[in-house]
Amino acid sequence: MDQQIEELPEYIHINQNDFSYRKHKKQKEEDIAICECKYNANDPDSACGERCLNVLTSTECTPNYCPCGVYCKNQRFQKCAYAETKLFKTQGRGWGLLADKDIKAGQFIIEYCGEVISWKEAKRRSQAYETQGLKDAFIISLNGSESIDATKKGSLARFINHSCQPNCETRKWNVLGEIRVGIFAKEDILKGTELGYDYNFEWYGGAKVRCLCGAVSCSGFLGAKSRGFQPLKLMFRILFDAAVDKNASVESLLDRQEVGGGEVGVEL
Ligand SMILES: C[S@@+](CC[C@H](N)C(=O)[O-])C[C@H]1O[C@@H](n2cnc3c(N)ncnc32)[C@H](O)[C@@H]1O
Numbered sequence: 295m296d297q298q299i300e301e302l303p304e305y306i307h308i309n310q311n312d313f314s315y316r317k318h319k320k321q322k323e324e325d326i327a328i329c330e331c332k333y334n335a336n337d338p339d340s341a342c343g344e345r346c347l348n349v350l351t352s353t354e355c356t357p358n359y360c361p362c363g364v365y366c367k368n369q370r371f372q373k374c375a376y377a378e379t380k381l382f383k384t385q386g387r388g389w390g391l392l393a394d395k396d397i398k399a400g401q402f403i404i405e406y407c408g409e410v411i412s413w414k415e416a417k418r419r420s421q422a423y424e425t426q427g428l429k430d431a432f433i434i435s436l437n438g439s440e441s442i443d444a445t446k447k448g449s450l451a452r453f454i455n456h457s458c459q460p461n462c463e464t465r466k467w468n469v470l471g472e473i474r475v476g477i478f479a480k481e482d483i484l485k486g487t488e489l490g491y492d493y494n495f496e497w498y499g500g501a502k503v504r505c506l507c508g509a510v511s512c513s514g515f516l517g518a519k520s521r522g523f524q525p526l527k528l529m530f531r532i533l534f535d536a537a538v539d540k541n542a543s544v545e546s547l548l549d550r551q552e553v554g555g556g557e558v559g560v561e562l
């Protein structure tokens with residue numbers, strides 16, 4: 295077996311979200327959105343391309359209800375219509391994912407799959423993972439009350455690292471009545487380029503991790519603005535230090551919050 299594959303961390307590979315915690319919603323017939331597209335063989339974009347009403351509202355067409363039938367192009371999550379990607383070992387950031395073929399701006403790259411759990415359970419798990427010493431965090435927010443945890447079960451999207459100058463972004467789509475998270479290209483991406491999206495607002499690791507993305511505009515830390523970052527306690531510590539040492543720079547105040555390998559548990 296390939297040396298690199300042998301070293302891969304253990305996780306269960308899935309390409310559909312896992313609904314062990316609650317049932318998958320059943321789409322009611324009256325909730326099915328039907329677009330007005332008409333398939334025209336001379337215009338491939340006619341079959342649920344950019345002008346499709348469902349595409350414009352980030353909703354996938356429901357099979358057997360779309361007027362374009364088998365020609366419908368708006369079922370990418372359902373058909374796992376992913377871009378070609380490859381795992382590789384980065385320097386200092388663990389595993390990463392790169393484009394294995396040129397990717398066009400706006401292209402759907404892959405779905406971020408994992409276990410769908412409540413936000414409360416996500417908070418409990420992220421603390422438990424930290425206690426167990428798991429260094430990499432894989433929980434991202436799904437909607438106002440739920441998260442996706444790709445720690446034990448996930449798709450290759452779990453290996454996409456954070457970048458402060460990202461070539462990808464997350465987008466939420468309604469697929470058969472459930473919200474799903476996709477990674478999309480923000481720009482044209484050449485084969486061999488590492489994929490990255492901004493973890494801010496979506497991701498939480500519970501610990502402060504120094505960012506090694508290498509971007510000129512690097513903000514210094516991962517997910518610093520995300521909901522799970524729990525910044526209050528950190529803010530209190532910084533304000534306390536600033537009050538004690540009035541000459542300290544912001545950078546030095548931030549550095550003081552670090553423990554050991556550049557990480558700090560921020561439990562409230
Ligand atoms: C969703 S995982 C990404 C895959 C991870 N590199 C791996 O090997 O499994 C997120 C974790 O990757 C690491 N990571 C991601 N982006 C990083 C960055 N820009 N700088 C430093 N570490 C990063 C952090 O340990 C973070 O908790």
Ligand SMILES: [Zn+2]
Pocket residue numbers: 329330331341342343346347348349355368
């Ligand atoms: Zn359509």
Ligand SMILES: [Zn+2]
Pocket residue numbers: 329331341342355360361362366367368
């Ligand atoms: Zn369609």
Ligand SMILES: [Zn+2]
Pocket residue numbers: 457458459505506507508509511512513514515
């Ligand atoms: Zn950065």
